[in-house]
Amino acid sequence: MIFFSVILAYLAATSVIAYRAFAHDKKCAEANRGIPRDRAHAAQRVQRTPEADLLFYALIGGWIGAKIAQHRLRHKTCKQPFGMQLNAIGAVYGMTGASFAMVLAVLALIPTDNNFTYPITTAKAAAQVLQHAPGQLAISLRPPAGRPVGL
Numbered sequence: 166m167i168f169f170s171v172i173l174a175y176l177a178a179t180s181v182i183a184y185r186a187f188a189h190d191k192k193c194a195e196a197n198r199g200i201p202r203d204r205a206h207a208a209q210r211v212q213r214t215p216e217a218d219l220l221f222y223a224l225i226g227g228w229i230g231a232k233i234a235q236h237r238l239r240h241k242t243c244k245q246p247f248g249m250q251l252n253a254i255g256a257v258y259g260m261t262g263a264s265f266a267m268v269l270a271v272l273a274l275i276p277t278d279n280n281f282t283y284p285i286t287t288a289k290a291a292a293q294v295l296q297h298a299p300g301q302l303a304i305s306l307r308p309p310a311g312r313p314v315g316l
Contacts, residue, residue, distance in 0.1 A: 183227025
């Protein structure tokens, strides 16, 4: 349970970082275009965040924050190569999550109790089981003793 809490905390932190990187890039883009919402950015002509950095933040776990920022801030929505790359990262995360869920489902099917017995495969193992289980119906795994007459 602690493992899942740590994973969720990591994803939340990286999503916040990605969202803030998108917001910073949007402010810089507007300031450099002459639409200053923040006078400090307009006065300094702040350097924008490279697309590679934005994609990196999404790749290390901040994909959810990046997608939320992309839609809320309407930032980088028309740049199709960037949008396709961001969606590809999301698809990889989706496939990874689905694979992880399938592995957990298979692990849940494996019995964990100590009373589980495997099928008997040899006559010697069957004889040992029959010796230790009195009162049960004895079934022999040996072939019939005699050979058919006339062959």
